[in-house]
Amino acid sequence: MRYLVGTFLDRLRRPLMGMLVLLLACAPVVACSSGSDDNPLGIGTYDPEAAASAKVSESAAAAAEASASAAASAEAAGVVTVESLSTDRYVVTSIPEDLDELQTEVLKDFVHYDQVTWNVWFTRTGIEDAQPLMTADEYQAFTDYFEKNAAGRTDGTVRVAVTSVHLTAPDAVPPRAMVEVCADQTDLVKYDADGNDVSNPETLQVRREIRVTMVYEGGTWKEASEESLSTNECTV
Known part of the structure; x- marks a missing residue:
């Protein structure tokens, strides 16, 4: 069974x-x-x-x-790329090759300064965020200009090609460096407080070749001066 x-x-x-x-x-x-x-x-x-x-x-x-x-x-290894430096409204299209560690720090501090100040113009807010990124004289000049042009906003995307990063006076006090860029602003649109398009194609919607001097103060590289080299001649 x-x-x-x-x-x-x-x-x-x-x-x-x-x-x-x-x-x-x-x-x-x-x-x-x-x-x-x-x-x-x-x-x-x-x-x-x-x-x-x-x-x-x-x-x-x-x-x-x-x-x-x-x-x-x-990022953990300290490597920077155009992607790591870019945001939605501030796109880095190229950076110099073979930068050493010190030049890379200058590059990162410059891009941070440039992004923050562009964001001020995009939103017309946050100017205080730019203070630790600029020398005292530059921040005062920036504040004075902003107060005269604070109304409205700017839309669009700025595209930036960083063409060179040089230590011009590494042994000076404070140390100094120079960054040259081509900034493509042709996508930008400026609006006044009433929402009217007040863009000036001759001054805003252009490609600007710029030389920026950075100085090392308080443990960071700060913007000390800016010089326009050409208009609509550089490429991004």
Whole structure:
């Protein structure tokens, strides 16, 4: 009798185990479906399109994670790139190659200063954020000019190519450096307080070649002066 019962249970167990394996295979993702009337037990069936879609999503997620990891590693290593220096409204298109550590610090401090001051003109707010990034005389001149032109806002994106970074007087007190850039402002639009477009294509919507002098004060490189070299001659 025990032999007959054991044989019967063994025969019953085999199809149940097969159903269990199929259910486990279909459990993780929507690559299996179970809504058909021909499938009253609700056992999932393989859907190749859903499986392919899941695979693409996994690949995209892995690529995004790898890109973020690479960017984080570069930043941690002190490496700067045009992507790491850019924002939505301030896009760095190129930087010099083979900058040493000191030149890289000058570059980063210059870009930070330039982004903050451009943001002041975009939003007409946050001028106090520029104070620690400029010498006292430059900040006072910037504040005076801002107070006369504070109404309104500026929209668009400025694109900047950094063409050179030089230490002009590294042993001076304070040390001095020079940064030259081409700033493409052709995408910018200026509005007055009433929302009227008051852009001047001859002064605002231009490409400007600029030389900026930076001095090292208080543990950072600050903007000390700015000189316009040409208009609509440089390229970004």
